[in-house]
Structure formats: structure tokens, C-alpha cells
Amino acid sequence: MNQHPLVHWPPSNRRWLTPIPRSLRVKAMEGPPLRLPRSRGNRSMPRPSIGPATLLRRSFAPTDHVAVVFLHRPTGRTWQRVLSAHALANAPQQRWLRAKNASRHDVFVSLATFTPGCQRRTKAHVVALRHVFLDIDHAGNQVLQRLRSEPRLPAPTYIIESSRGRFQVLWRVGGFTLSMLEALQRHLARHFGTDPAATDATRCFRLPGFLSHxxxxxxxxxxxxxxxPYRVARPEEFPCPDAAMTDPAPVPSPRRPAPRPSLDLRTITQSHRDWAWARRRLEAGEHPEDLVGELSLIRVSKPQPRDYAERTVDRAWAVTQLGRGADALRLAGELAARRGYRADPTAYAQHIVSRAAELALMIRGRTSAIANEGDDETTNATATMTLDADPHEV
Incomplete structure (x- = not known):
């Protein structure tokens, strides 16, 4: 076929006939930036300074496997997968995460790494501890100011804003044992007044670049x-959990011995801390169903995380309401209606409320007895300690 010398074949606009360089091919796979729905009062949502793929690649080694956890807000159902962290940062997996997030799934990733292929996120399956974690759920800006002014702490690797006034603080670390890391996280939570339930090594954090529903x-x-982001802090850079970061404890009054707690502190389990966490959040005005969904996500490694979360939050809710003078029969009826899908919601609600009434009476009696002996400050501290320490397993 004769062609004019100035006409080239194939036409230059048929770019698909020309092989695409590999570097450009990778960029094309990443797809368009995350499209976020408009919020009320704002024309568009802000773009993340560091995307989820970048954070995953910087925070974990190429051989690390992490648990990615989804919480479906409309139903409260949770599920997880253990995947390679760097594979999760690839474009196809990122599109998968965006699709789940668009269908009202909250996206979380574990702070530690786990055995490839494991089905449960338990301490027995932890392979490596990559992060020290602090969950700031109230007075966020004030806590951050205290944290930045603390000379005995290295600078946090990431400060993630999970919602307005709430932050998650991460340090990249190495050389920690499981007991060392959890002791340090409990120590930091006490010192800064953050969430004491968010101190176990299997904890997850919200992956930035997505929406919280x-x-x-x-x-x-x-x-x-x-x-x-490439600096890895060592245990010696953090304060020893046994060292006093806080002010010295006041000397007990000589007029009477210091009150004894109602439970040996050595017997306090994670279940006790979960119950105390739920009670504090309920006192702050949060809805019980929000706490059930969040706790079932945190304890997804339990055999029945949803059942455990419901029993924990329901008992904390009943104790809180009884402490405010609510009627036990009314509470049982309300709880039975809320848990109507259970096999016997009436029996379940009566059991929860009756046990909560026993706890409320015990707490009220101990508080009154201590109030007759000492000052208000000691009374409040001891009453809080007693309430936090009561078991709640059925």
C-alpha cells in the first residue's frame, strides 16, 4: 500500500499500539485518587499527607504479615484477613480497601505482625512487635501538648487524627518483648490519661486515608x-514502666491505714479493663451500640467477639443506669427489646440487670463505708478502683 511520505502509520494518536514503559504501567495501575463524599459544610474532604500504601511500606518489613480488620457499621459485624503488609500496599489491594470503605466498612490494621495464614489475632500468633501505641480518646490537643513536652519520650513516628479531637500515636520500635511492650503501653496510658483498654499487643489502628463511619x-x-519514618526506637529510649513519670504519690494519712482494694490487682484481667473502658465511655455519653461494635473489633480473636462485646457493654450500661437511679424492671425490658434476636432475650436481660444490681449495691455500700472514714478525694479514688476491678464474666 502506497503512503504519502508525510503520513505515518500507525497514527500517532493510537497510543495503545505502543508498549507502555513499566514505570508508567505501575502508575496507571494505581488508579485515580480516592474520591471521598462531600461532608456537611465542606465542599470536599482533605487529602491525606501520607497515603495508606506509603504508611504500610514504611511501617512494616517486606516479609511482615498484618491483620486487616473490617467493621461494618450498619450491622456491627467484624471480619479480618492476615495478609502481607507490602502486598496490601499494592494498587489492587488498595482498590479493594477503598471499595470496602465505600460500603461503610471501617478499615483497621494490626500494630504487630502475625503468623501467615493464622485465623485468629491472638498473642500466640504474634511474630514481631513493630509499634508502641497510644489511643487518645478525649482532650486530644492537651494530651498532645503534654506528650510533645515530655523529655523522656522519643518523637512519635506518626500522629493520626481518627476524628475531631481524637488521635492515635505510633512509635516505630524494635527489640521489645510482649510483656515489655504491654507494660510500657499501660504505663503511658496511666501517665497521659488515655484509653487503658488499648494497651494489648494485638491492638489495631485506623488506617489513614479512609473514612471513619x-x-x-x-x-x-x-x-x-x-x-x-525510618527511625526505629529501642526500649532504652522509653521510660521504664517502674520508674515514676508522674508526681510522687501522696503519703497516706496517719489517722487510718490506706483502704484496701476490693480485688487483688494481680487478678485483674483484660475483661475487667474492657468493662471499665465501656463504663467510662458510657459515662461520657456514648451510645452502647457504638461501643459494642468497637469492642467486638478489638476482641475479634475471641471465639464469639460479638457476644462478648454485648455482655460486657450491656452490664456496664446497666450499672451506669442503676447508679443514676433507673428502675431495674424498666432496664430489663429495654435491654430485652434491644437484644430481641437472642434465643431468650428476656432471660438474658434479667440476668444482666440482676448481676448489675448486685454490683451497683456493692459499689454503693463500699463508697458509703469509705466516705464515713475518710476524705472525699480518697473516697472517689477507691470507689473508681473498686468499680473498675469487679469481674463481669457470666
Whole structure:
């Protein structure tokens, strides 16, 4: 076929006939940036300073496997998969995460790494501890100011804003044993007044770059501050959990011995801490169903995480309501209606409320006895300690 010398074949606009360089091919696979729904009062949601793929690649080794956990807000159902962290950062997996997030799934990733192929996120399956974690669920800006001014702490690797005024603080670490890391996280939670239930090594954090459907409208989870992302802190850079970061404890009054707690502190389990956590959040005005969904996500490694979360939160809710003077029969009826899908919701509600009434009476009696002996400050501290320490397993 004769062609004019100035006409080239194939036409230059048929770019698909020309092989695409590999570097450009990878970029094309990443797809368009995350499209986020508009929020009320804002024309568009802010873009993350560090995307989820970048954070995963910087925070974990190429051989690390992490648990990615989904919480479906409309139903409260949770499920997880253990995947390679760097594979999770690839474009196809990121599109999968965006699709789940668009269908009202909250996206979480474990702080530690786990055995490939494991089905449960338990301490027995932990392979490596990659992060120290602090969950700031109230007075966020004040806690961050205290944290930045603390000379005995290295700079946090990431500060993630999970919602307005709430933050998750991460340090990249190495050389920690499981007991060392959990002791340090409990120590930091006590010192800064953060969530004491978020101190176990199997904890997850919200992956930035996605929406949190816990609120209406949803909140965009973003990275607010970054230190050197490649620096790995060692245990000796943190304060020893046994060392006093707080002010010295006051000397007990000589007029009487210090009150004894109602439970040996050595017997307090994670279940006790979960119950105390639920009670504090309920006192702050949060809805019980929000706490059930969050706790079932945190304890997804339990055989029946939803059942465990419901029993924990329901008992904390009943104790809180009884402490405010609510009628036990009314509470049982309300709880039975809320848990109508159970096999025998009436029996379940009566059991929860009757046990909560026993706990409330015991707490009220101990508080009154201590009030007759000492000052109000000691009374409040001891009453809180007693309430936090009561077991709640059925």
C-alpha cells in the first residue's frame, strides 16, 4: 500500500499500539485518587499527607504479615484477613480497601505482625512487635501538648487524627518483648490519661486515608504529624514502666491505714479493663451500640467477639443506669427489646440487670463505708478502683 511520505502509520494518536514503559504501567495501575463524599459544610474532604500504601511500606518489613480488620457499621459485624503488609500496599489491594470503605466498612490494621495464614489475632500468633501505641480518646490537643513536652519520650513516628479531637500515636520500635511492650503501653496510658483498654499487643489502628463511619457525617482519618519514618526506637529510649513519670504519690494519712482494694490487682484481667473502658465511655455519653461494635473489633480473636462485646457493654450500661437511679424492671425490658434476636432475650436481660444490681449495691455500700472514714478525694479514688476491678464474666 502506497503512503504519502508525510503520513505515518500507525497514527500517532493510537497510543495503545505502543508498549507502555513499566514505570508508567505501575502508575496507571494505581488508579485515580480516592474520591471521598462531600461532608456537611465542606465542599470536599482533605487529602491525606501520607497515603495508606506509603504508611504500610514504611511501617512494616517486606516479609511482615498484618491483620486487616473490617467493621461494618450498619450491622456491627467484624471480619479480618492476615495478609502481607507490602502486598496490601499494592494498587489492587488498595482498590479493594477503598471499595470496602465505600460500603461503610471501617478499615483497621494490626500494630504487630502475625503468623501467615493464622485465623485468629491472638498473642500466640504474634511474630514481631513493630509499634508502641497510644489511643487518645478525649482532650486530644492537651494530651498532645503534654506528650510533645515530655523529655523522656522519643518523637512519635506518626500522629493520626481518627476524628475531631481524637488521635492515635505510633512509635516505630524494635527489640521489645510482649510483656515489655504491654507494660510500657499501660504505663503511658496511666501517665497521659488515655484509653487503658488499648494497651494489648494485638491492638489495631485506623488506617489513614479512609473514612471513619463511626460518625455522621463520616470523618476522614489522616496523618497529622510525621517524624523520621525510618527511625526505629529501642526500649532504652522509653521510660521504664517502674520508674515514676508522674508526681510522687501522696503519703497516706496517719489517722487510718490506706483502704484496701476490693480485688487483688494481680487478678485483674483484660475483661475487667474492657468493662471499665465501656463504663467510662458510657459515662461520657456514648451510645452502647457504638461501643459494642468497637469492642467486638478489638476482641475479634475471641471465639464469639460479638457476644462478648454485648455482655460486657450491656452490664456496664446497666450499672451506669442503676447508679443514676433507673428502675431495674424498666432496664430489663429495654435491654430485652434491644437484644430481641437472642434465643431468650428476656432471660438474658434479667440476668444482666440482676448481676448489675448486685454490683451497683456493692459499689454503693463500699463508697458509703469509705466516705464515713475518710476524705472525699480518697473516697472517689477507691470507689473508681473498686468499680473498675469487679469481674463481669457470666
Amino acid at each position: 463511626k460518625y455522621d457525617p463520616p470523618c476522614f482519618v489522616r496523618v497529622r504529624a510525621v517524624a523520621d
